[in-house]
Amino acid sequence: MGRQTIDKNKPQPDDTAWFRDGLLASWPICFGYIPIGLALGVLGNQAGIPVWAVTMMSILVFAGSAQFICVAMLTAGASGWSIIFTTFVVNLRHILMSSAVAVHLNGVRRLFLSFFAYGITDESFAVNMARFREKNWDPKRAITVNQLANLAWVTATTVGALVGQFIPRGAFGTDYALTAMFLALLLFQLHNAVYILTGIIALILGTAWYILIPGDSYIIGTSITAATIGYFFKRYREKQK
Amino acid sequence: MSFLEYLFLFGSMGLVTYLPRWLPLFYLAHRELPKWLIDWLSLIPVAILCSLLAPILFSDQTTRSLELGKPEFLVAVPTLLFAVKTKSLGGTVLVGMGLFRLSAFLPI
Numbered sequence: 001m002g003r004q005t006i007d008k009n010k011p012q013p014d015d016t017a018w019f020r021d022g023l024l025a026s027w028p029i030c031f032g033y034i035p036i037g038l039a040l041g042v043l044g045n046q047a048g049i050p051v052w053a054v055t056m057m058s059i060l061v062f063a064g065s066a067q068f069i070c071v072a073m074l075t076a077g078a079s080g081w082s083i084i085f086t087t088f089v090v091n092l093r094h095i096l097m098s099s100a101v102a103v104h105l106n107g108v109r110r111l112f113l114s115f116f117a118y119g120i121t122d123e124s125f126a127v128n129m130a131r132f133r134e135k136n137w138d139p140k141r142a143i144t145v146n147q148l149a150n151l152a153w154v155t156a157t158t159v160g161a162l163v164g165q166f167i168p169r170g171a172f173g174t175d176y177a178l179t180a181m182f183l184a185l186l187l188f189q190l191h192n193a194v195y196i197l198t199g200i201i202a203l204i205l206g207t208a209w210y211i212l213i214p215g216d217s218y219i220i221g222t223s224i225t226a227a228t229i230g231y232f233f234k235r236y237r238e239k240q241k
Numbered sequence: 242m243s244f245l246e247y248l249f250l251f252g253s254m255g256l257v258t259y260l261p262r263w264l265p266l267f268y269l270a271h272r273e274l275p276k277w278l279i280d281w282l283s284l285i286p287v288a289i290l291c292s293l294l295a296p297i298l299f300s301d302q303t304t305r306s307l308e309l310g311k312p313e314f315l316v317a318v319p320t321l322l323f324a325v326k327t328k329s330l331g332g333t334v335l336v337g338m339g340l341f342r343l344s345a346f347l348p349i
Contacts, residue, residue: 060255103274114263130330207307
């Protein structure tokens with residue numbers, strides 16, 4: 001057998017580039033999930049939920065806020081049906097994200113879409129949408145982000161249930177990781193005055209709605225209202241030109 | 242609770258969470274979307290990010306009341322400036338975390 005020579009000038013196919021890109025894009029999410037996941041695990045543990053059940057919940061549900069609410073409701077002795085209904089309402093906001101991401105996954109295989117849907121969260125949605133805008137993003141990289149975030153979430157909640165009570169809360173400022181990520185992603189999305197106006201309306205309305213109306217309706221209500229006002233502002237601007 | 246009770250509860254929660262994630266994607270990704278819908282949907286990420294951030298930045302989340310000038314907001318200003326300057330997501334996350342950790346020592 002002759003020695004194989006590698007031609008350095010010829011571009012080598014890089015089969016792992018998609019994974020590396022996915023990893024680079026998802027690490028802020030994974031980082032941010034650590035303190036929240038640990039906290040959830042600790043609370044679950046205190047509520048008397050076995051470690052395996054915490055893991056099972058994170059795999060089956062994969063939605064942070066709903067899982068916190070579930071633990072709180074179980075502690076308060078709520079019925080299963082009321083927990084399931086609350087979960088449904090809290091997670092309805094994903095309809096908006098799923099619709100928005102569909103624009104970038106046009107024509108993709110339905111089986112792939114069905115797997116992709118499982119990983120749509122506030123965080124993976126925000127990261128993937130920002131990347132899709134930059135044009136160098138594809139479904140494979142996007143689902144890598146979803147799945148790595150999922151892995152971090154399942155791991156963090158499980159570890160939290162096992163040893164969480166020994167880790168001090170708020171160490172290294174990790175509580176702020178997801179907020180900082182949202183801030184940066186928001187900034188990257190402000191392409192023109194229409195987006196800025198939409199954002200300002202959502203901030204003001206979101207604060208008022210959150211303070212005045214109990215529950216989580218502020219997320220969907222504010223998003224739809226702000227995007228609609230922004231849309232009509234865009235049309236108005238186009239007519240002026 | 243037994244294994245089956247947990248499986249039923251979390252399985253049902255998973256199902257009602259999965260459906261809103263799946264249905265729009267499954268149907269819309271194989272359809273020609275009208276221009277107005279695409280334009281409207283393009284504003285959704287900004288709108289969702291701001292509605293998620295609003296209570297974190299401007300309210301006391303235990304009492305659900307207005308709170309202006311809380312550390313989360315004060316840290317957000319230099320964090321955003323860093324993001325404008327560097328355009329780096331990871332760097333912004335680290336700077337935000339560091340500043341937030343430091344803000345615990347401020348007399349606010």
